Amino acid sequence: MIVSLASLGLGLVVGYLGQRSRMCSIGGLRDFVLVRDTALLKGAGALLVSAWVAFSLARFVSGSGHGLIAAGTTPSGLRAVAAIAVGAILLGFFATLSGACPLRQHVLAGQGRIGAWWFLAGFYVAAVVYTSWIQPSIGGWVL
C-alpha cells in the first residue's frame, strides 16, 4: 500500500517536472553531439550527482558502510561485462532513434503525442513477452 502510494507520488512529481523542463536522460548527450547544447546534459549530470550525494547521506545516516562501490554489483565475468555493454549500447541506440528515453516517452504520452502512445504500446507488450519467454530462457547469466 505505502509502496504503491510512494511510487505514484514520485511518478506525479517526475511527470510534472519532466513536462515543464523537457528533461530526457538521453537527450542531453544527443543535443550536445548535434548542436553543443548542454541544458539537458546538465540535468542528467545533476541527477547523477544528487543521487550520489543522497545515497552517500543515506548510508551515513543508517551507518551501513561508506564505500564508493556498492557490494555485490561487480559483473561476474567477462561474459557478463560483454552482455551488459552490448545491451546498453543497443538500449542507447534504439532509444535515441525513437527520439526520447522511456521516461520522456511517458511524459510525451501524457502531453498528447500519439507516437509516444504507440511507443508505450510496444513497450508494455515487450514487457510481457520478455518476462514470459525471453527472460526464462536466457536465465540469470547476465550478472
Add this chain to the structure above:
Amino acid sequence: MTAGTAASPREAVRAVSRGRLGRLTGSAVVYGVVVGVLAVVVGEWLGVNPPAAYGLCSACHGRDLTSWLVNHLEGRHLFITAAGAKGWPLLTVVGVVVGSYVASKRNGEHATLNLGGNVRQFVYGALVMSAALFVGGCPTRIIIRSGYGDLAGVLALGGVATGIVAATLTLRWAARR
C-alpha cells in the same frame, strides 16, 4: 498606468510567484536534483526495495506493473521484483503520465499531435523495453544506479552513452547524404 495592469495586489503576487516557480520547474538541473533526492528517499525509506537503487525506473516499474496485472488477472507467475510484489503494484509509470497530463493542461501545452511513423515507434518501444530489461534499468535508473555505486550500472551508463553518440552520428549522416 495602463488599463491592463490594474490587477488586485493578490493577483500581482500570484503572477510573480508563478513566474518564479515556472523558472524553477522549467530547469533541467532542478529536475535532476529533486528527482535524484526523491528517488533515493522512495527507494531507501519508503519501501521500494530490494533490489537496491530501485526508487525510479520506467522499464522495471512498468514491467512490475504489467507482470502484477497478468499474474492477478490470468493467474500466471511472471517475474516481479520483491519491491513490486508487496501487495499493491508499483504505480510510478501511471503517475508520470498523469503528472505530465496535469502539467501540460495547466500550462496550455496539451495537444494531441500525430507526427507519423507510429509503427516504427511501436517497434522501437519493444526493442527499448527488451534492452532495458536485459541491462537492468531504463537510462534514468542506470544514472541513479551509477550514483549508488553500482559497477554494472556504471558500465551500462558508458554503454548507453556510446549508443547515444552512435545513433546521433548515424542520424546526422543519414540526414546529410
